[in-house]
Amino acid sequence: MTSIHRHIYVSAAREEMSPAQLDSILAKARENNEPAGVTGLLLFHDSSFFQVLEGPKDAVTRIFSRIERDHRHARIIVLQAKDVASRAFPNWSMGYVNAHALRPEQKANLVDLGQLIGREEPATLSSSPVVSVQINAFLGSFREFAAA
Numbered sequence: 079m080t081s082i083h084r085h086i087y088v089s090a091a092r093e094e095m096s097p098a099q100l101d102s103i104l105a106k107a108r109e110n111n112e113p114a115g116v117t118g119l120l121l122f123h124d125s126s127f128f129q130v131l132e133g134p135k136d137a138v139t140r141i142f143s144r145i146e147r148d149h150r151h152a153r154i155i156v157l158q159a160k161d162v163a164s165r166a167f168p169n170w171s172m173g174y175v176n177a178h179a180l181r182p183e184q185k186a187n188l189v190d191l192g193q194l195i196g197r198e199e200p201a202t203l204s205s206s207p208v209v210s211v212q213i214n215a216f217l218g219s220f221r222e223f224a225a226a
């Protein structure tokens with residue numbers, strides 16, 4: 079079995095994102111990710127992106143290195159980059175979640191995560207056990223949603 083690599087980051091949009099701009103990012107993501115076996119989630123809230131990319135390590139690394147150079151966002155902070163036993167979003171080439179549609183517990187998890195990110199040094203975030211627990215809680219709150 080090929081192992082699954084999961085890469086999660088947050089970033090700041092450089093300018094206001096219109097629904098059309100978000101659609102074009104998503105269309106491109108789906109076009110590229112599907113043939114590469116990459117799945118994931120993109121969330122946009124309050125001018126910040128939160129993205130999960132999962133798939134074969136070489137594909138995830140290649141796609142993330144393109145995303146990192148994209149001028150539509152900045153201040154990219156990697157929260158997790160590790161091999162995992164299974165995908166959290168197996169059915170989404172890139173699922174989009176509007177933050178307004180989050181359930182209260184999902185929103186609470188996201189707010190907690192945002193506070194943690196604000197408190198920790200960016201360099202230590204991806205190795206922080208507290209961040210890892212918080213991310214798992216957040217991803218777990220999508221489980222039945224992502225299986226749909």
Ligand SMILES: Cc1cc2nc3c(=O)[nH]c(=O)nc-3n(C[C@H](O)[C@H](O)[C@H](O)COP(=O)(O)O)c2cc1C
Binds near residue numbers: 107127129
């Ligand atoms: C927040 C954000 C998320 C993105 N997510 C993806 C993605 O999951 N997959 C992808 O291929 N491109 C994604 N992109 C677009 C890439 O940065 C880049 O424009 C694109 O991969 C170029 O593809 P192309 O060479 O086929 O034109 C994203 C861009 C932004 C700003």
